[in-house]
Amino acid sequence: MNFLRVTITRMAYAALLLVAVLILNFTLMHLAPGDVADTIAQSAGGIDAEALEQIRREYGLDQPFIVQLGGYIGRVLQFDLGYSFFYSRPVTDLILDRLPATLLLVIAAQILALTVGVVFGVISARKPNGIFSHFVTLASLVGYSAPVFWTGLLMLVMFSLILPWFPVAGMRDVTIENGNIFIHTVDVARHLVLPMVTLASIFVALYSRLSRASMIEVLGSDYVRTAKAKGLKSNQVVYKHALKNAISPVITLAGLQLSAIVSGAVLVETVFSWPGLGTLAFQSIIARDTPTILGILFFSSLVVIVGNQVTDLVLRLVDPRVGSKK
């Protein structure tokens, strides 16, 4: 079947892309000055040249670049992302520990941003010169311009300090010990609110602007006029006929923005001490923990590539013309 063949071709491309990402990441890390031996030497408060060489030999850092690269790719293909010198744990374990928290944050923020963005966009498109429309335009500008870590700090000041509604940091309340699943879920949800809203703020701006523009265009189209001429109710015209057409570019953008959300998560996680890949990335960069950094890069590329495939799939569901040969 056509659909199956397309999917398989795409997966093959994705795999090739992933290998390219691996090579690029490794090369970049190799080009950067300093390595883990330097960090160990630093933390030991100075070390002589011979000991430094020995550390390098132990970790295989004295090998030629191409050998190191080959070894790395070979190990990654066996799902071995290496061993973290800094955390003294296999990188794969480290990442799998942190991945759920990041995925929770990223997916929650993306869903929030899409929902609020599209609702804002549609409402303001129905009255492009109304007060609400101007408010959305202004709010989008502010939301998009404000740096996400600054927004995060403001949220903390407002909703954790002045109004102590939400916890300041972390993902779980350590004082809850024998709670059932419900209590834990509520606890995590309460911790999630501020980081999620902060991360979503930028993307709400993007999505609401795009869906407003897209909706205004579609509302002026011939088939919307046909829908009105059929005597359909105004909500049916807007939500059934116009929105399903206007949403396609928003979905495309949301797929493209996935990488931006993942990198935005690094900043947000750091501000809110959210125990995800972002904080791990931040700490391992400071520690020059190369295997961990590479592992995180690998996983974030994986998330973005998978996200793009999902986007394509959703687009096919929304618009029958996508992927059609005729």
Next chain:
Amino acid sequence: MTEPLLKVQNLRVELTTRNGTAPVIDDVSFELHAGENLSFVGESGCGKSMTALAIMGLLPEGIGRITAGSIMFDGQELTELSQERLRRIRGNDISMIFQEPMTSLNPVYTIGEQIVEVLLAHQSISRADAWAEAATLLDAVRIPKARERLKDYPFQLSGGQRQRVMIAIALACKPKVLIADEPTTALDVTVQAQIFDLLRDLRQETGTSIILITHDMGAVAEMAERMIVMYAGRIAEIGAVDDIIGTPRHPYTKGLISCVPHVLAHVTDEKQPLTEVPGIVPSLREFGKDQCLFASRCQHRTQQCLTARPQSVNFDGAQSADCWHAGTL
């Protein structure tokens, strides 16, 4: 004579533009009787489509509005009805097909869904029955394998097929009036002829009155009983098709008719040069002035034409022309 189905009186529609408001429809009156075919002709920008949209209550929101006159349909004053009441009439008692079949159907829904939807909006009918009815309708507009085609999306259909689907949608609720706004402009010539044939046959079967808006004099001669020639938002000439084409009274009508090319008996015959009406339709700023708006393009222009709007001159039967010199030309 019986009460007309649709009676438009002194209709005035104003359009808000950057340079103020302009009357795109200026004091237009006409009647449409049950089962009749009335055609509107005129160049682009003469207010033909605006008249149709005004009847449908679909003037561009915030830009166009009816400022005077009345539209009586079946005993109801359409200009005073609420949006909700108008909605119940649209697609049900009065429906419309548009110029652009390529873009007038929603690309993300199957044509079946788009036909079923209008049935569900106006009739108390189950979904299953509506689908069965949709297949019948598609069959009536002569799309082969109707039942299978219902599951097709618009992009899988040709332009002519899409216009047939639009006609099926428009006729789904057996409307009393069908407004066809240049239904064949975007289609090629052989398909045009098929669509006109279809409209004519469907009219005979259903008795629906048709308002046909077109540039095509040939189609008017073939399809319509009465016609209205519009120019710059005003009626230039109105009357029976045979009378107007036989003896046009307004210089603009004469111009339009002489523009129709004649088919020669032999391709080697000497070709007559194609005539045209010189000049263009005046800009919206000129609309509504107290003068003959055609004067700038008219070879019979006199001082009177530039100082006062012409009054209707009635001729035998029901033909009348808005021209100061209609009686003498």
